[in-house]
Amino acid sequence: MANPNPDPLRARQAKKAKRRGQLGTLEDARALLWKALQRAGVILDNEDDTLSLKAIHAVSQGAAAYARIIEVGEMEARLAALESAGEDTGPRLSDRGAA
DSSP states (O other): OOOSOOOHHHHHHHHHHHHHTTOOOHHHHHHHHHHHHHHHHHHTTOSOHHHHHHHHHHHHHHHHHHHHHHHHHHHHHHHHHHHHHHHTSOOOGGGSOOO
8 A cells, every 4th residue: 555645744744633633531541441440350350360460460550540540630620629719719919019
């Protein structure tokens, strides 16, 4: 198959533009990670010891990543609440003028 865009610069730009539209959200990552954790949990009971050990490792790594995602989501919610509460307050220090 021939390269549709033989110019390397344009090819990189096209590849970058294609990736830009595919960014996921934090909620997408959380849901996908939860699904992976559930699948790894099912594999834990496997008769094959090697596969079980791999599943244990996957669960421990996935649980740590899941906890970070939850933490970031909570921080984003708190920040949004603080920002919205800050908009409703009265004058700010910079509004007082020179002392």
